[in-house]
Amino acid sequence: MKSNSKKAGLAALLGIGAGVFAWWKYKNLSPEEKANVKAKIDNTGAKIKETYNDVEDTLSEKYTQLKDKIKTEVAQVNS
16 A cells, blocks of 8 residues: 555656646746747647547437437337
């Protein structure tokens, strides 16, 4: 059990360290470099949102198709 605690603690420290390093790196960037980083983040966010919407639409479409197929089969069984 202690081994898991040590691993979790080490992972937390590494995460905090990486965050502090990233903040320090960003703080020392030129305004142009900061704008590039922000643009990349915005672009990535837009791509993630677009992918999410595509997956949601696909799942919704598949759900509707499955629901319609089940209704048709139930109607056939009841006939």
